[in-house]
Structures are given as C-alpha cells and as structure tokens.
Amino acid sequence: MNQGQAHCQRCKKAVATVHLTEIERGEKRERHLCDRCAAEEGVKVQQQHVSLNELLTSFVIQQSGVQQLAQMTCAQCGTTFADFRNAGLLGCPACYDGFEKALIPLMERAHGGATRHIGKSPRANRAPRPDRTQELERLRRELDAAIKNENFEQAAQLRDALKSLGEK
C-alpha cells in the first residue's frame, strides 16, 4: 500500500492524509483526502479519533466494571450489588466489607469525601479516654476552622491543646 503518497481525490494537489471508508447503500467506497479538504467536508479527524478511542476505552471499562460489580455477592447474606443498586439498601452488616471497593467511592460522594467514622462508638469499643488519633484529628480540624474564621483566641487555645497531646 502506498496511500501515504497518494494525492487528494478532491483538490488533486496535496498529499492525501485522511483515508475514509464509507458505506453507502451497501456499497463500499474508499476516499483519500488532504487535511484541508477533509476539514472542509466536515471530517474532524483528530477529534474523532480521540473521542472514539476514549469512548471505546471508557465503554469497555464501564461494561466490564458494571458486570463485575453487579455480580459481586455478599458471602454472608447473598445480596448482590445489583440488588443494592435497585433498592438502595444493603442486606446485612457484612455487605460493607463485601462491597467495600464499590462502596468507598459512593460513600466519598455522599459524605463530602469522608470514608472514616469519627464520633460516638459503642461502650464495649469505647476507650476510657478519646482515642488519641481521633482527638488530634478533631483538634486539627477545629484549628483550621478557627484560623479560617479569624478566631485567633480559639486558635491559640486549640494549638495549646494539640501541644499537650504531644503534637509538635
């Protein structure tokens, strides 16, 4: 094949760089155009290639993703991810671990980016004092908020509290 050096079928001057295969009324027709003529005929070469590729890639990912997800089943209660998608409700506590991969992005969206619980916990799990990591995290967030709100008195207190918990 020597298409790269063929002349444009439209202007018959420039080198044809765009090669189209059109099927019209069951008949196959090959056309070879230069960039300019292709553009004038409304063939958006570059874009078409990219978007088609993108579309296909994302389509394939989506398809396999959806199928994989829909078939995921909770080993504890037998709920499938498709069941969850239809009802919006999980089947049992173990679903949270079973569907973790799919649930994390969903929870991130629903909870403003957070995927970790802080706050009350059952008495059996409750540490005598607040968990140090949680407490540090909470103070740091409050400090950020205080600085943002230009509440410097509160910020100073929070900084002291952080120091006393051993944060440098």
Place this chain on the structure above:
Amino acid sequence: MNLEDLARSAGEWLRGTGPNHDIVISSRIRLARNLAGFPFLVRCRPEQRDEVTTRLRDVIVRASSGQWVFIDVDRSDELDRQFLVERHLISRQHAAAEGSRGVAISPTETVSVMVNEEDHLRLQVMRSGLQLDVIWEEIDRIDDQIERESAYAFHARYGYLTACPTNVGTGIRVSVMLHLPALKLTGEIERVFRAAREMRLAIRGLFGEGTEYLGDFFQVSNQTTLGRTEQELIHDFKHLVIPRIIDYEHQARRTLLKERSLVLDDKVWRSFGALQRARTMSSEETMLHLSHVRMGISLGRIEEINLGTVNELFLLTQPAHLQKIRGERLSGEQRSVVRAEYIRRRLSEN
C-alpha cells in the same frame, strides 16, 4: 395513654416555647441503629423481623422503666397510623410499610423510637425551640441504655452500620424546623437554599422527605454522617447554620415592616379574618392563613392569641386529627367544614 387522649392537644415540641421560638418551631435529633447478629430489614425473614420487634420492645420498655407505650404499627388501622405521622412520631414510610414494626412513645411525646423502619432502630428526640444540646444529652443516654442490652452493628472504620450507606457512621440526623414566612414572601428563601446546598444540608417540608413547604415551614437537616463527630455537627447547627437563617428571616421581616407594612398587615389581618369567619377551609388554605397569623403574632401585630395556640392549630386541623377529635370518619368535604368550625371555636375562646 391512648391515642384518643393525645388527639386533643399537641406534644411538647409544638408548645411554642424554648429558645428562638418565634422562628424555630422545634429541634430534633434521630439516630439510626441496627442490631448485631441480624441481617438488615430487606434480608430479614418474617420470623427474624418478629424477633427484632419483640427483643427491642422489651429493651425499650425496660429502658423507660415502663413509662413509654409501645404501639404495634402493623396492627394499627390506617387512621391511627396517619395520626402518628401528623404528630411526627412515625415517618410516612413507617406508616405505609408492611410486616412486623412498631413505635415506642414517651408520655410527653419528646421521645419516639421506631422499630423496623429502614433500620432496626430509629431513635428520635424532639423539643420545642432551639434545644439541640439538651436533645443530644437525652438521646445519647437512651442510646447507651439500649446498647447495654442489645449490641449494635458497628464497624471500626465505618461506625454504626445502616441499611443505606448514606446514613452510615454516626447515623445521626439533626433537623431544625423553621417558620420563614418573610423570606418566602420576599423570595429570598432561594438564598437560604443555595447556602444550604453549599454546606451539604437538606431542606425539606413539614413532614420530611418529599413533602412540600406548606405553611412556610422548612426543615433544615444534615446529609453527611461520616467524618465528623456528633458534637461538631450540633455545634455547627447551633452556632453557625441556624443563627444565620434566623438572622436572614429577621432582616426580611424588618424590610417588610419598613417598606411594605401595608401589604404585610393586609396579609396578616386578612388571614386572621378568614380563620375567624370562614365556614369551610381546606388543609392547604389553613396552613397558609395560620402561617400569616403566626408571623403577625411574632411581629406584635396580633395580640389576641399566642404562638402556642397557632402551633397547636397547625397540628389539630390535620385530617387524621380532625377525625380523631370528632370520633368518626369524614370525607374531604366534611373535614373542611369541621376544620373551619373547630378553628372558629378555638379562636373565639381566646
């Protein structure tokens, strides 16, 4: 306590007292919990569902030292269920669902505990005015009492596990019901909606999810339950969110008084007149007029009646309440006549 006794007065949360009661009707916190060792409700077999009901009923009644009454919602008739919805003691979903389920109610109706709604347990504490700290103390204590006898489904990373992942974590929903007639009149309510969206808050109507903004009532509630403590959320509501909305409403009221006081007075007195004289009145029309009158009282225009009476009328003129009060089933048309008559009588008593 039976439902007929409740029908003639409103619960504590409508008393028209408490901090900021001119604008804040009531505050509410609910916690969603599920029992460890059971599937969530969609996967419960009927006998498991029964077991959850029985177990939780016993635990709740013990936790209240026998003070709270437990109602089997699946054995209540439609009117009773509607009545409980109107009093905000159960959700619409709970009224319409099927299978073993119930609700425990404290005598003052400040506490209600739904069993087998979307989750095994939905605790709710409600008070009039802006009283979130008091409510949190109470609900936290009840939650501990129940958990002492029945372990909850809890995950080290995700917290309290709920049937819907949008409630997971703290399982908390803080809701404050506000009366915002001036913001509605001036159209500035849109500002509140925009600000709420930015802060990831939801704004709903009088009866929660999917209900309209009848009578200029708006319920503001949180949507996120992961990544923040209960205290932080309550702090934000108490110090940032609600005071700001109250401030907007006050500003709008001042503007109306200054620039459109004739329009305002006409609305207030026209509505008061209709309530005092009309011979038939639909539920929607009643809400509209009561809302105007309520604003008139807050602004010192009407002194003949108080906020408590108006708050109570909002509730007692609802369809199921009217039928309970009359002790008979009434068609929509009959209700409109009975409603107008009931309001006329209540307003002439004052």
